[in-house]
Amino acid sequence: DAGVTQSPTHLIKTRGQQVTLRCSPKSGHDTVSWYQQALGQGPQFIFQYYEEEERQRGNFPDRFSGHQFPNYSSELNVNALLLGDSALYLCASSPLWGGEGTEAFFGQGTRLTVV
Amino acid sequence: GQQLNQSPQSMFIQEGEDVSMNCTSSSIFNTWLWYKQDPGEGPVLLIALYKAGELTSNGRLTAQFGITRKDSFLNISASIPSDVGIYFCAGQRTSGTYKYIFGTGTRLKVLA
Numbered sequence: 055d056a057g058v059t060q061s062p063t064h065l066i067k068t069r070g071q072q073v074t075l076r077c078s079p080k081s082g083h084d085t086v087s088w089y090q091q092a093l094g095q096g097p098q099f100i101f102q103y104y105e106e107e108e109r110q111r112g113n114f115p116d117r118f119s120g121h122q123f124p125n126y127s128s129e130l131n132v133n134a135l136l137l138g139d140s141a142l143y144l145c146a147s148s149p150l151w152g153g154e155g156t157e158a159f160f161g162q163g164t165r166l167t168v169v
Numbered sequence: 170g171q172q173l174n175q176s177p178q179s180m181f182i183q184e185g186e187d188v189s190m191n192c193t194s195s196s197i198f199n200t201w202l203w204y205k206q207d208p209g210e211g212p213v214l215l216i217a218l219y220k221a222g223e224l225t226s227n228g229r230l231t232a233q234f235g236i237t238r239k240d241s242f243l244n245i246s247a248s249i250p251s252d253v254g255i256y257f258c259a260g261q262r263t264s265g266t267y268k269y270i271f272g273t274g275t276r277l278k279v280l281a
Contacts, residue, residue: 058211085267087267087268089269094274095172095273095274096172096173096257096259096271096272096273096274097212097257097269097271098172098271099268099269099270102266102267102268109266110266110268112268144211144212146211146267148267157202157214157217158214158267158269159214160204160211160212160213161211162209162210162211163209163210163211165209
C-alpha cells in the first residue's frame, strides 16, 4: 500500500517564475492538505482540498493556489516566486470524516529552492 | 504564522536515558498529535490524543493531553540512537479539517 507520494523531490526555480508541485494521496484517502516548512520551523498549513474544492485556507497569499482531481490527487501552484518561498512543501492526506484514528499522513515533501 | 511553543528546543542525551518534552498553547485544542521528522523526510505520526487528561503509549513513547487542553507532553524512555530527529507537537481544533498548528520542534540527539 503506497503512502503519500510527492513529485518532484527537489526543484530549483528563479524569482518571478511559477512552480507546480504534485501529490498522490494514500490509498483510501480523499482529503489533501498542503503545508510549507521553512528551514528550522514547524510546518505551516496552506490549504485543504476535498471534493475538488478548497475547504480551508491558512494565512498565505493568493499566489498560492491548488487543485484536486477526481482521483483525489492534488497540485500546489505558486506564482511570482519570491526568495522567501524557498521551503519544504509537504502534502498530507486523510479521510474527511476525521474521527479517531484518521490523522493526516505526510509525504516526504518537495524541497523548493528559489534563486 | 502561528506556532505552538515547544521546549526544550534541543537536547543531547546519553543512550538509555529518559527524555521529556512539552508543548504549550494560548488556546484550546481538541486533538493533540506528536510527529517525528528525520532529515529530508516528512513528519511521521507517533501518538494521537483525543481527550483532556488522556495518557497514551506507543512502545517506549508516552504522551499526555493536558487537562486544560492547552498543553501536551511526550516522554521517551530508554532512548536509543534511532530516536535522533526532530519531534513536533501539533494541535487540531476541529475534527476533519486537518488544519494542524505545529510546534517549533525539539531536536533530539542521542549519544551512544
